[in-house]
Amino acid sequence: MIVTHRPELLAQWKCAVLHVCKCSLRDEDFRIQIPASTWEIGCLNNSLLDTLPGKQLEDLIDLMYSLLGLLLILAYTGWWIYIHTSPFHVAINRIPGPKYLPLIGNSLEMFGGLDHLISLFHVTFVEKYGEIYRAFAGRNCYVCISSPELLKDVFTSQKIIDKGVSYDQLAPWLGQGLLLSSGDLWRSRRKLLTPAFHFSILNTFVEVFNEQSRVLCGIIGDICQSFADGKSEMDVYPFLAKCSLDVICEVAMGTKINAQTDDSDYYKAVCRMGQVMITKFQKPWLENKRIFSLSALGKEHDQLLKTLHGFTEDIIRKRRKSFSYVSNNNEKNESGIKNRLPLLDLLLQASDDGKFLSDLDIRNEIDTFMFEGHDTVSSLMGWFLYCMAINPDCQENAWIELSGVFDNSERDCTQEDIPNLKYLECCIKETLRMYPSVPAFERTVQEDVQIGKYLIPAGCTLGCLTLATHRNPEVFPDPLVFNPERFFADEANGRHPYAYFPFSAGPRNCIGQRFALLELKIILSSLVRRFKFEFSSDAELLIPSHQITLKSLTGINLIVSRR
Ligand code: HEM
Numbered sequence: 343m344i345v346t347h348r349p350e351l352l353a354q355w356k357c358a359v360l361h362v363c364k365c366s367l368r369d370e371d372f373r374i375q376i377p378a379s380t381w382e383i384g385c386l387n388n389s390l391l392d393t394l395p396g397k398q399l400e401d402l403i404d405l406m407y408s409l410l411g412l413l414l415i416l417a418y419t420g421w422w423i424y425i426h427t428s429p430f431h432v433a434i435n436r437i438p439g440p441k442y443l444p445l446i447g448n449s450l451e452m453f454g455g456l457d458h459l460i461s462l463f464h465v466t467f468v469e470k471y472g473e474i475y476r477a478f479a480g481r482n483c484y485v486c487i488s489s490p491e492l493l494k495d496v497f498t499s500q501k502i503i504d505k506g507v508s509y510d511q512l513a514p515w516l517g518q519g520l521l522l523s524s525g526d527l528w529r530s531r532r533k534l535l536t537p538a539f540h541f542s543i544l545n546t547f548v549e550v551f552n553e554q555s556r557v558l559c560g561i562i563g564d565i566c567q568s569f570a571d572g573k574s575e576m577d578v579y580p581f582l583a584k585c586s587l588d589v590i591c592e593v594a595m596g597t598k599i600n601a602q603t604d605d606s607d608y609y610k611a612v613c614r615m616g617q618v619m620i621t622k623f624q625k626p627w628l629e630n631k632r633i634f635s636l637s638a639l640g641k642e643h644d645q646l647l648k649t650l651h652g653f654t655e656d657i658i659r660k661r662r663k664s665f666s667y668v669s670n671n672n673e674k675n676e677s678g679i680k681n682r683l684p685l686l687d688l689l690l691q692a693s694d695d696g697k698f699l700s701d702l703d704i705r706n707e708i709d710t711f712m713f714e715g716h717d718t719v720s721s722l723m724g725w726f727l728y729c730m731a732i733n734p735d736c737q738e739n740a741w742i743e744l745s746g747v748f749d750n751s752e753r754d755c756t757q758e759d760i761p762n763l764k765y766l767e768c769c770i771k772e773t774l775r776m777y778p779s780v781p782a783f784e785r786t787v788q789e790d791v792q793i794g795k796y797l798i799p800a801g802c803t804l805g806c807l808t809l810a811t812h813r814n815p816e817v818f819p820d821p822l823v824f825n826p827e828r829f830f831a832d833e834a835n836g837r838h839p840y841a842y843f844p845f846s847a848g849p850r851n852c853i854g855q856r857f858a859l860l861e862l863k864i865i866l867s868s869l870v871r872r873f874k875f876e877f878s879s880d881a882e883l884l885i886p887s888h889q890i891t892l893k894s895l896t897g898i899n900l901i902v903s904r905r
Pocket residue numbers: 505520521522532710711714715716718719722778779780783784844845846849850851852853854855857858
């Protein structure tokens with residue numbers, strides 16, 4: 343018997359056997375002669391194989407098949423013993439979840455369209471295994487949670503604050519910005535950046551939100567007017583995406599890119615980068631950095647990075663030059679409004695000439711705001727208009743409220759109007775319940791933790807399933823019905839504090855939450871005041887899919903008309 347533990351020899355051996363199969367068999371009596379120097383089967387040469395007789399050849403092939411089978415059995419037994427005895431797997435196997443294979447885990451089940459991941463993780467697995475289950479994406483173990491009580495253990499923990507493996511994709515673009523950083527770096531940055539989202543600063547951005555809303559309404563209005571009946575069917579999503587990018591560019595960097603009206607290279611690069619990341623995610627072999635960098639997609643990715651980073655770096659450079667330590671923070675302009683400081687100026691101020699923050703640190707933070715503050719907001723705006731269109735009664739209620747507040751005038755929305763937009767706020771919250779912009783997020787478990795009755799071993803990734811929790815019928819009866827009244831004060835009272843968390847919760851919640859809600863109320867009130875949104879009666883309902891944020895697979899096609 344020839345035994346080797348070296349896989350490369352086994353591969354050669356297999357080739358040799360194939361060769362033997364192809365040989366014409368003869369009846370002569372032979373013995374296999376393997377000289378000591380050619381002990382390893384890979385060294386058998388063709389002339390020797392050619393001389394083997396049929397019977398022995400068949401025996402040899404049988405032997406090799408048996409050996410291969412034995413090896414497989416041994417490997418499987420080894421793996422079986424490992425997953426039944428290693429402390430990691432013993433703990434993990436107590437958690438319900440689908441059976442998994444060595445190395446590939448449950449990857450085969452995960453294979454499918456972008457909408458498939460949402461239905462698999464948020465519906466199928468939840469229905470089968472309950473509010474906490476585990477699944478393996480390749481060798482990465484995910485423990486997914488969709489119960490408010492179990493999520494409490496995650497959100498209130500000071501230990502489970504590091505992001506999961508899926509975020510690695512964003513690292514080349516966002517570096518160690520607030521979204522991706524961890525440990526002391528994250529703590530110090532969070533402390534530094536929190537004042538930038540203070541109410542008094544947010545109020546200075548109201549003007550930008552209004553200005554960009556006017557541009558958006560102007561564009562949509564022109565399209566409607568170009569039709570005889572003043573009605574047009576359009577995919578509203580690209581308009582919303584450009585508007586939210588214009589807003590965040592001005593607010594974060596103090597720069598206008600006019601994505602809504604001009605052809606913006608930066609806008610194109612941001613959109614394309616999103617698509618590249620999704621394509622990469624769909625092709626697991628591109629996870630290998632070397633393969634990715636050699637692929638056409640990898641090259642395009644690097645080119646896009648250059649554009650995106652180059653844009654931010656250029657602005658930082660120019661802004662640093664013109665930046666004087668603005669203690670004029672409190673100065674007022676002619677109309678008595680406080681001078682607006684973009685977030686970049688606040689970072690430059692905090693950096694104290696590079697002592698606390700380098701230009702690279704600032705770029706990472708600004709890119710993080712650009713990424714987080716654009717895609718999430720446009721995703722929500724798209725779903726909101728869709729929900730209004732398929733629930734005309736709710737749209738009518740929102741419009742009646744707005745007519746009362748604005749008296750059917752064309753005036754801007756002010757800070758004072760915001761508390762009066764109660765019904766609109768409930769509609770926004772209900773949209774975020776049904777279609778959370780961030781449908782799930784991850785945390786890496788650095789040391790063993792207890793979640794409910796389960797011990798989650800270090801090395802796992804916790805998946806917080808926002809969408810599945812928000813559609814939990816025990817917390818939100820008839821979860822697929824759009825009902826803004828769920829967020830009326832008396833309805834919401836007494837609800838579990840972690841039953842609803844579109845902006846995450848705990849120490850790593852969304853720093854831009856108040857900013858986002860203010861922006862959303864101003865832009866969406868402008869749209870609902872001026873336009874009516876309808877959904878074509880013969881169109882299929884939209885399917886949510888995981889495209890970094892929650893997006894419709896087919897855009898947001900609505901029939902829009904002027905009020
Ligand atoms: C509808 C709008 C938004 C939604 C639904 C949303 C949601 C979220 C969620 C769920 C997280 C936690 C992600 C995680 O743990 O992996 C997060 C984090 C974050 N968000 Fe938002 N976000 C929105 C808008 C914004 C805006 C407008 C900004 C900035 C201007 C922003 C900046 C951030 C940042 C910097 C973080 C990281 C915070 C940290 O880790 O300390 N977000 N957001």
